[in-house]
Amino acid sequence: MKTWVTIFFVFAFTLALGQSNLVYLELGGNAGVASLNYERSFQRANNLGIRVGLGISFFEFEEEISSNSMSECIGCGVFSGLPKTSLSIPFSIQYPINLGNNNYLEAGVGSTGQISNKSILVQYGSLFFKRHFGENRKWIWKAGLTPILGVVGNNLDKDSESTIWFGASLGKRF
Template identity: 65%
Template sequence: MKTWVNLIFILVVTSVLAQNNLVYMELGGNGGIFSLNYERSFPRAGGIALRAGLGISFFEFEKESVNYESTTQCLFCGIFTDLPRTSFSLPMSVHYPIDLKNGNYLEVGLGSTWQLSKKSLLVQYGSLFFRRHFGENRKWIWKVGLTPILGVIGENVDKSSEPTLWYGISIGRRF
């Protein structure tokens, strides 16, 4: 039993030291406005990577009217009434990096983002990102790309009320 515990410990430590983990911040992209993400790549599976994050989103995908009975209820009518509500988002995806040489990668993938609000939504998207590894031992990354929205699941969804193409930019560190 002790041998198995030691073997599992060695496998876990070597997999962590192999820099298959990545933590990054993303503006726009899959999470909405902002997200903090963890990514794990699996070199034995051809480099496929799984990503999970926690973010803030403003996608509503529904038409909602705001009615005020008097101007005293809305001090800044016309300025703030059209701003969308923000909600927490949980972006999750699987993607495949294509090596373009010299620390450059093209990422292609699919994912879903669960938005937690009064009317929760599940947004499916594709992703196409250019990714660059840089710095000492190439531990740092930045990436920029597109996340087209493929579908939305939820109550009273009006997908035409939101953009179908979203952009993202990220920076993070491998460990």
């Protein structure tokens, strides 16, 4: 019970500190296909911050394993055209550089855990252009690149995948 009370007060305290929280939907980017993300600045808004999300990806960095036995291939021909999906959990640290007029260049590094039959950890850099807009500049959009720096896991064949991903996001500060 003490743990839940502590978590509640920490959460309430962080919400009371002001405009340093951000929730956004990202297509592409760090999680792969799509993700819902929460970002928190360490001090005030637009300072060094962390981001954590929950998303999906349709790619895996694993090589194909062929089998000559039909008994090992359950659903062959039925499911072979569908992409493999993975649960993605991106985590990153980023720093926005103020370009003026509510425009920012956001640079960061992070890792995305992809959870599936063969889980992997993808390390990446990120470089995004971020713009604040709307009433009181509470809305943001951002677009940029997430170059893959490395992949950790078993049975990897990274050469078959692209090393740069693109992403676009839309969200709200609170």
